Amino acid sequence: MPHTSPDALWAAVEPEASRRMLVGAVDAFAERGYHATTTRDIAARAGLSPAALYVHYPSKAALLAQISSTGHEAALALVEAAVARGTDPVERLRLVVADFVAWHATHHRIARVVQYELGALPDDARAHSVALRRRIEGAVEATVADGVRAEVMTAPDPRRVARAVLSLGIDVARWYDPAGRDSPAALGALYADLAARMVGAAPEGGTQ
Amino acid sequence: MPHTSPDALWAAVEPEASRRMLVGAVDAFAERGYHATTTRDIAARAGLSPAALYVHYPSKAALLAQISSTGHEAALALVEAAVARGTDPVERLRLVVADFVAWHATHHRIARVVQYELGALPDDARAHSVALRRRIEGAVEATVADGVRAEVMTAPDPRRVARAVLSLGIDVARWYDPAGRDSPAALGALYADLAARMVGAAPEGGTQ
C-alpha cells in the first residue's frame, strides 16, 4: 500500500473533474498551505473556471476535509495492516515504521496537508481526524508496550517513545523531495532500523 | 540558553511597542499560521491600532522575517554551543539533542514559525534562514561522522541519520503543549537517550 502512485488515493472519485479538483487542491495546499491557496488556483489546476469548484464541493473547507479524512484513514489502515502482518512486537514495529515512513515519502504532498493543516479544518472534521490520529498513536504505543512486556524491547515510557517514533515518519512529509536521492522504500528500511534501535531491539538489517 | 523564558529572545527589542508587536506576531503565526493571521490581529494583540504596525515594520512579511531570522540564529547558536561543550562525539550528540529538543519545547511557538513558515518568507529572507539551517544540519552530521570515525557510533549514513535525529526535535514544535506533562528538560533528556541509541552508542542515563 505505501508504494502506490501518489494519486491512487483518489482513483475512485467520480466524476473525473471532481477528482482533478482534489488532486489540484492537494498540490496547492501542500505547496503553499491552505490559507495561501485560492479557490481560483485550485480550479485553474483542474482546468476549469472558479465557479466549477462549487459544482462539486460546497466549500474550500470541504475539499480540505475530504483530503484530511481520506489521508488519515489511509495512514491508519496502513498502520493496522502492518501491525497485523508482524508476528512479534519487534517485527511489528519495524513493519509499521517502514510502511509509515515510505507512505509519508511517496505521498508527501497528501501527508503535508494531513500533518500540517489540521488547524485549518472545521471543528467537526478536525475531531474526526484527531480521533484517527489517536488510533495511530495507540497502535504504535501498544506495540512498544507489548515489546517491553515480552522483554524484547526497553523503553522508559512507551507512550512518549511511540510519539518519538511517529515523529520520525511525520517529519519526512516536511522535508521529503522526490528529486532527492532517497527512495521511499530505502528511507523506510533505514528508519525501521533506527526505530528498532530506539527501543533497544537487536539489529536485523544492521544499520552498520 | 534553552531554558529561558519564551519571550527572552525579544528582550533587547526597543521600543516596547515594537517588542509587543513581535510577541503578538509570534503567537498569532504559531496559532493560525502566517497567511491566516491579519495585520489587524497582530496590532490588536499589541494593544494598538492596525496602522501602528507600519510605524515599526515595513510590512507583515518583515515581521515574519525578523522572527525567522532571530529564531534560526538562536537555534544555531545553541547547537554550536552544545557541540563546543562536549568532549567526545557521543557526549556532544547528547548535549546537542537535549538542548535542541528542550529549546523546541520551551520556545514551541517561535519554533513553530521557524520550522513551518519558511515557505512564507520573501526570497532573500528565506535564503538567509536556509543557510543557517544547513549549518545546524552540518554540525550534527559532523558529530555523527566523528563518532563513526572514532568507532564509538555506528551509522550507515551520517547525513541521513543526522537528519532523522533533528526531525525528532523539530517535530516537538508541532505537538508540544505546555499544559501537557512533559517538561522541556525531561523531554530533552529522553530524546538524548533515544538519539544515542539511534547511533548505536551505549546507554548512559539508561532509558531502561
Place this chain on the structure above:
DNA sequence: GGGCCTTGACTAAGCGCTTGCTTACCTCCG
C-alpha cells in the same frame, strides 16, 4: 522662561484589490 519647531509614536479613515462564494444562464447528452 516663553515661544517655536522638530521628532517619534500613534490613529481614523479609507483605497484598491483579492477573497470565497452566488446567481443567472448556457450546453449537451440520455
Place this chain on the structure above:
DNA sequence: CGGAGGTAAGCAAGCGCTTAGTCAAGGCCC
C-alpha cells in the same frame, strides 16, 4: 426535455497598506 456539468459576471467582506493628521516630549534661540 430534464438534469448534470459548466461558465461569465459579480457581490459583500476582508485584506495589506497608505494618507493625513494628532499629540506629547524634547531641543533651541533670544
